[in-house]
Amino acid sequence: MMTLEDLIGLLDPLEYLAGRTPLKEVHALTADSRQAVEGGAYFALRGYVTDGHHFISDALSKGVGVVVCEEIPVSVDERCCYIRVADCRTALAAAAAEWFGHPASSLRVIGVTGTNGKTTTARLIRTMLDRSGVKTGYIGTGQALIGDESIVLERTTPEAMDLHALFRKMVNCGCEAVVMEVSSHALVLHRTEGISFYGAVFTNLTPEHLDFHATMDEYGSAKQILFRQVAPDGFGIVNADDAWGSMMAGAFSGSRLFCCTVGSQVFGCTNGSVVRARDIEARMDGSSVTVQMNGRACRASFLLPGLFNVMNMLEILSAGVAMGLSLETAAASVADVVSVEGRMEPVSDDGGLFSAIVDYAHTPDALEKVIGALNEVRPADSSLIVVFGCGGDRDRSKRPLMGGIAAAGADHVILTSDNPRSEDPEEILDAIASGITEGSFMRIADRADAIVCGVQMLRPGDLLLIAGKGHECYQESGGRKSYFSDREVVARALQERAD
Known part of the structure; x- marks a missing residue:
């Protein structure tokens, strides 16, 4: 639980209306009025389709004692406390991290973003680390993986409360790292606000979600947010064959940047290590490639066909090296991994x-x-x-x-x-x-x-x-x-x- 005083101090509100009998302790946090409970706090999030402010009365009917909102309703319930903030989503992210004891700070969090290839890249990074002795969780399309447990997810990147709950479960289960797919929606809607990422991976950027992002520049700017959240000692990995790679590299301020290329033109790698693919052999049952990185060369084979999977593999192996594995160990750990379900x-x-x-x-x-x-x-x-x-x-x-x-x-x-x-x-x-x-x-x-x-x-x-x-x-x-x-x-x- 959290005291009301702690919540107010954490959120630094623009305005606070005390109820007639303010809560001493907040028993739950939620952004879904259907899940509101007596003595809990309800965060009125503005969404793409709906506005949580329209459901404040529903939350009040469930007995919530605190409403966190961007506009205090004209008609207020005197039994409830109202905390007005500039952005409810940022407030929820901060409150969720505090509620679960900041579990992300005990994990090396690797975010994978891009239009295509996120799931294959993230899942294989997780497999590589697990097999190399680093117990690693996964959060992404359709599910979260913690050890042998699979948890069904509705969103690729969950809302902040669900996200930090997963982090806490991973820490309690002995995970040292987590690889998560980070959608542009999640970045713009502050679901990952406040998380210090240890690594960021950019797969590519092609037209998609333009019903949400008005332009490709806006879409690219959303992806940049992930690279701005990387810790100073963290790493970044970009697809340097993609013209948008330079945009991601420009937002990166960590200590280690890996620029992966299957072709000859490299975008945005003035301050990074170039990771190259040479002597590519593509077959229906997989591919083989010589990987050149930091003056070393390693022949790697994997069971995924196509040049786009060669790029995925370069990014995966770069993540392994950034996490302290040798290039040879990283390549061997994913050599026999079959395709992710629904991906080729x-x-x-x-x-x-x-x-x-x-x-x-x-x-x-x-x-x-x-x-x-x-x-x-x-x-x-x-x-x-x-x-x-x-x-x-x-x-x-x-x-x-x-x-x-x-x-x-x-x-x-x-x-x-x-x-x-x-x-x-x-x-x-x-x-x-x-x-x-x-x-x-x-x-x-x-x-x-x-x-x-x-x-x-x-x-x-x-x-x-x-x-x-x-x-x-x-x-x-x-x-x-x-x-x-x-x-x-x-x-x-x-x-x-x-x-």
Whole structure:
């Protein structure tokens, strides 16, 4: 618990209205009025869709004794204390850290940000450190991992209370480090405010979330926040093949910067160590590369195909070296790691006659890279079939771009639903189709039917890519979520085709 006096001192309010009988102790903190409890404090967060100030009365009906807000209501409850602050999200982050005893200060926190590649990079850094004797937690897309325990998450980067609760659990379980995916939303909305990161990793920046960020510059500026939060003795890792890498490097003030490159042009590495990939061999079952770093060279092999995974691997190995591992130890620790679920995840029938790839690619850049990677390694006489859609109620500008990318890179394209949400699936397909200027394609709005159709088109040696949902086990349409797994649908269809 926390005393009311401590909370007021921590938040340094702009205004304070004492209740008739002020609480001596605050029993809980929450930003969700549905979870408000008697004697607790409610933080009225302004969100992208809703405003927590509209739910103050609901929290009061549950008996909260403190309301932290940016505007004190015209009509106040005399039994309650009101603390007015400049920013409720910053206030919640500070209160959450204090509530759980500042657990992040006992962990080496590594943040991974970027449009694509966050999950693969973060998960493999965690595996590498765990195998090297550094017990490490993970927070990211769909779940948190603490030892053998998996905790379901709704957000890639949880709200501050949930985030610090996870940190506390990790510390109590003996973790020394945590690797977390840090979304641009989380950075702008102050969910990670006050955390001193030991490391920051930038994977890439391509058009995405432009329904939230008005421009790419605004999107890039959001990512920079992570690099500004790195401790003076910490490290930064940037994709130096990405023009936005220099923007991240410019925000970094830590002691060690690693600039990773698969190509020849390096952005933003005037004060860092260049990490290069040489003699790349890409195969369907993985890749091999010579890694050059700080005057050393190491041959590394891993079970992830495609040039984009070579970049992911350079960033992973750089993180290992920054955490005190030798380059050789870091490479050996991830050599046999299979793909993360829903990321270039192979699926086949029992006899291996027909093959499919399930991938989370849901942006133009990600789809182009996955298609390119598969085209690099598939047999010359084979065909690539792509099944994909675009989510509803999200950035509409990417839909025709993705249609054009699929048509240009695949032999056969089947447009289908992703998560239509509140939109008409056929109107989403219209928008995707508008970007296809040459080549033929099919439209099958029902995702399961589209996947089965793709499987039926396969010949031995062909590849089927099912893109967009990856690890997700649901489909959201018309305000309802129903169970749906690309992997299960395609696995069943492949086996039926083989039989």
